[in-house]
Amino acid sequence: GESVGLHLPTLSVQEGDNSIINCAYSNSASDYFIWYKQESGKGPQFIIDIRSNMDKRQGQRVTVLLNKTVKHLSLQIAATQPGDSAVYFCAENSGGTYKYIFGTGTRLKVLA
Amino acid sequence: DTGVSQDPRHKITKRGQNVTFRCDPISEHNRLYWYRQTLGQGPEFLTYFQNEAQLEKSRLLSDRFSAERPKGSFSTLEIQRTEQGDSAMYLCASSLALWAEAFFGQGTRLTVV
Numbered sequence: 001g002e003s004v005g006l007h008l009p010t011l012s013v014q015e016g017d018n019s020i021i022n023c024a025y026s027n028s029a030s031d032y033f034i035w036y037k038q039e040s041g042k043g044p045q046f047i048i049d050i051r052s053n054m055d056k057r058q059g060q061r062v063t064v065l066l067n068k069t070v071k072h073l074s075l076q077i078a079a080t081q082p083g084d085s086a087v088y089f090c091a092e093n094s095g096g097t098y099k100y101i102f103g104t105g106t107r108l109k110v111l112a
Numbered sequence: 113d114t115g116v117s118q119d120p121r122h123k124i125t126k127r128g129q130n131v132t133f134r135c136d137p138i139s140e141h142n143r144l145y146w147y148r149q150t151l152g153q154g155p156e157f158l159t160y161f162q163n164e165a166q167l168e169k170s171r172l173l174s175d176r177f178s179a180e181r182p183k184g185s186f187s188t189l190e191i192q193r194t195e196q197g198d199s200a201m202y203l204c205a206s207s208l209a210l211w212a213e214a215f216f217g218q219g220t221r222l223t224v225v
Contacts, residue, residue: 032211043116043203043216044155051211089154093211098168099145100214102154 012109019077021106023090028071030092034100035064035075037086044089047075077108085110116217118204124223125194132190133220137206144187145214146179147203148172155203161187194224 013019025033031052036044048059050066050073057064063076073090087107091100117136125131137144142163147155158177160168163184173179176194181187191198201221205214 034213036216041218043205043218046213046215049213091154098143098160098162098210099157099170101157102147104152104154 009104010107010109012111013080014111015082016079019075019080019084019108021075021077021088021108023073023075023103025071025073025090025092027092027094027101028068030094032093033064033066033073034091034093035062035073036089036091036102037084038089038105039086047088080108080110082110082112084108116204116206116215118202118217118220120220121218122221122223124225127194127196127224129194130190130192131194131222132188133202133204133222135187135189135204135217137186137204138208138215139185141206141208141215142184143207143209143214144181145205145207146187146189147205147216149201149203149219150199158189158202191222194222196224198222199224 034049035047037047038044048062048064050057050064055066061078065074087105089102089105091102093100119134144161146158148158149155157170158173159179161181164181176192179189201219203216203219205216207214
């Protein structure tokens with residue numbers, strides 16, 4: 001079936017460094033992507049989204065890059081802070097369906 | 113409006129019992145989703161409502177599961193004859209439109225003993 005997966009289950013970075021979290025998706029018809037942050041015991045929190053007609057979108061300290069050729073999505077976090085420690089999920093939505101398909105997640109650990 | 117609200121936050125039930133969860137979406141959002149999440153996994157889609165109409169259901173939603181959104185506002189998810197495999201976090205999300213971000217509630221953690 002269609003799936004969204006992540007390359008690295010755990011990523012450890014030093015505080016102040018930049019983080020890059022990667023995601024591969026398999027449905028070439030997917031046209032909308034979201035990155036979520038989930039802290040322990042809480043629901044996923046929206047970070048940033050991107051439509052398939054774009055290849056880059058920037059938010060506050062975060063940037064999402066989309067490469068449709070290789071069906072790859074990445075989340076870049078600038079100047080990573082301890083509060084960024086969480087599990088990050090990418091989710092995809094393909095036109096014509098309503099559901100968002102999530103990957104397994106990457107745990108980001110920020111080292112002091 | 114402070115976001116998507118779910119009740120209860122935690123539920124422990126004995127195998128075979130029925131449970132019902134409630135979700136109150138963000139007030140102007142007409143789209144509502146239920147997801148299930150087990151430890152170490154991403155959320156899995158269960159069902160989707162647009163207003164009061166249930167437009168999509170996952171194969172994961174067996175006949176023991178039923179969801180309603182009677183007036184297009186709050187929604188309930190009922191699990192009948194619970195099994196240990198039903199133990200998970202049940203998440204509700206709402207959104208304003210297609211291709212718009214879905215906002216999640218804090219979830220209901222179900223433990224079946």
